[in-house]
Amino acid sequence: MKRLKYSLPLSFIVIMVIYVQSVSANWYAGNERISNAYGFRANIATSVSAPYIANGAVASWVSTPYGNWIQTGWAFIQGWSSAQSYIETYVNGAHNIDWKGTHLWNTTKNYAVDNLLGSTNWCASINYVTYSPCVDLGFSSTSLQALSEVQGSSANVLDAKFSSVQYRDSSGNWHLNDESFWHEDSPYKVNKTSPSLYATYGP
């Protein structure tokens, strides 16, 4: 009877966890820098070949946090044959994605978001080349994220590598990221070597 008393709530919790995982359709894995900085960049590698996508997409990116944001990275959407680089912005209700060409499998590109010092304007770069759009986000420094994101199904295969993750100081100099605030939405995990070197994978 005592065993039943504890096992019933436990079963309920397990069922709820499974249910939440099945209806929740965005999963994140990677690292976040909580201290404010003026930019974030990372070398982000794609998997050796096209990963299995049951539904939706996988993406790996660097970004300012939710609010007004700018983000750049690669995305692989169900039905596509290759991953594509993109720059995405959101400013006071206006969403924009600019697609910037193929990111080949088993290759690395450097993705960066950074503030135009002395202003509240932010731009994104791919392989050290700045692309449009640049947007006014309303702030010059913020916490920053270098994450993988899975949409649609937790059966989607995630396999990405982040290296040389760097933040930018108020003088415009880049430094290896030295802060850890890890995100690991089950069933996705992070293989952590350091705050500036890690791999995201799963399920």
Place this chain on the structure above:
Amino acid sequence: MNARRFFFVGFGCSLLLMVAVSLFSVTSGKAFSQETGFEKLILERLQEKNVPVKSVALTGQDLNHLEVILQSSSNQPKVAPEDPAYIHAVQREVAMLYDESDFNLDTIRITILDASTENVLYWGEFAVAMISPLIQTTNITANAQEQLRSWIESHYFDSDDVTLEKLNLTADGYGQIMTLDLAASTVESANKAIPHIMNNRWSLTEEIKEKHNLDLSILKIRLLNKDGEILLDYTLDLQLEQENWWMDDNLTTEWFPSPLPAGSP
């Protein structure tokens, strides 16, 4: 002899002066004509598309930046549902005009002011996009449009939570534009169906090309609730390779990459 030398020196100087004056007139005239011509043309084109332009100006030393100021109907700190489509319209119209003319232009800066024109809701700088009229437009009968609507509904809409009310095909001289008007009773019911519909937006355009021989340049999707309020106003420009949209704050984000709130668990 002195008179003859004086004549030739005078003639030479006059000739040089004429050449200098002509060169100055041509260069300043070209700059003047570029400035007024481009501004006038782009203003006319945007007004034809009902884009609420407040001003258009060429700036920069070489007049190679285009500053476009739009006035939103919003009096909130958020742009109006139609504003992202205007951001796209400015870029597309400039790209088309750039393709048709020899104007020298590098960037477009778009500012959106709120309804009072006192607050800036949006500022963005874009490189001028390259575009060419490569997509053939086709005349499609009303009957064929209805058949296409039914085909899309049966292949891409997997529930009754969102329905495809209307399909409309138009063209802008550079390609075919397909507008899909969708309806959902509430935002909650929309959230059940929108991830599936929007995650398949790319394959939809490819299948329409393969199976219906219809090469789209733009896909527009407008989703309204039962009260006629806009939940999503979305534009995919396949030629400019960009997407612009506005959506209700409660509509799901499960179909595009989006960051986490700072420090969220």
